Amino acid sequence: MRTKTLGLLLVISSFFMISNLQAQDYNTAVGLRFGSTTGLTIKHNYKPNAAVEGIIGFFGNGFSLTGLIERHPQAFDVRGLHWYYGAGAHIAFYRDPNNFNSGFNRDIRDRDNDDIGIGIDGIVGLEYKFPDGVPLAVSMGLKPFVEVDTEGDVGALIDPGLGLKITF
Numbered sequence: 056m057r058t059k060t061l062g063l064l065l066v067i068s069s070f071f072m073i074s075n076l077q078a079q080d081y082n083t084a085v086g087l088r089f090g091s092t093t094g095l096t097i098k099h100n101y102k103p104n105a106a107v108e109g110i111i112g113f114f115g116n117g118f119s120l121t122g123l124i125e126r127h128p129q130a131f132d133v134r135g136l137h138w139y140y141g142a143g144a145h146i147a148f149y150r151d152p153n154n155f156n157s158g159f160n161r162d163i164r165d166r167d168n169d170d171i172g173i174g175i176d177g178i179v180g181l182e183y184k185f186p187d188g189v190p191l192a193v194s195m196g197l198k199p200f201v202e203v204d205t206e207g208d209v210g211a212l213i214d215p216g217l218g219l220k221i222t223f
Contacts, residue, residue, distance in 0.1 A: 081184060081222035084192055088112070090216030092119060092198065098220065104128055106139075108178075121145035121198075123178050130181055139196065140179040147172035147202060172210070174202030184222060194218035 083099045092112035100106045110121040123143035130136045149170040180196015198214040 081190075081192065084220035084222045086192075086218060086220030088216045088218045090198075091212060091214045092121075092216065094118075096218060096220065098125075100127075108141075108143075110145075112145075117147055117149040119145050119147040119172075121176055123176060123198075125178060127182065135184045135186065137182050137184075138180070139182055139194070140177075142178070143176045145172075145174050145176055145200060145202070147174070147204075149204070170204045170206060172202040172204040174200045176200040180216075182218070190222045192218075192220045192222050194220070 094112035125141035
């Protein structure tokens with residue numbers, strides 16, 4: 056846990072060290088999200104400060120499909136650094152009857168084979184788009200959710216994550 060905390064502090068510090076770099080906006084980005092829900096992500100900016108994001112997430116005993124609507128104002132007057140926050144929903148499909156804990160506290164207990172979970176999601180974090188010529192964005196944030204499954208069980212999670220995206 057101490058190593059993960061140190062790693063997050065280093066990432067946060069790097070955002071501030073690159074504060075004087077120029078960055079350009081992007082229309083669409085595809086990439087990976089690492090965390091409690093690890094998976095593939097696509098984000099499309101449909102307005103100057105608004106985006107939609109989709110995540111195909113994988114975890115120990117299933118997968119999920121998440122859709123989010125996000126706002127992303129500039130953060131700390133740093134070019135290329137933006138807050139992002141928003142809300143959405145997901146559907147999760149469980150394939151093992153075993154308890155599962157990913158190490159990031161995705162401890163959704165007693166999900167049976169073929170259980171389906173439906174949930175509401177929030178999202179908040181920071182994203183940095185690298186300067187002109189570098190088609191890359193990195194992000195870190197939280198995607199908390201509450202989920203109800205087909206048997207009526209309720210689960211909740213903060214769902215931290217780090218992202219790496221290629222921008223277009």
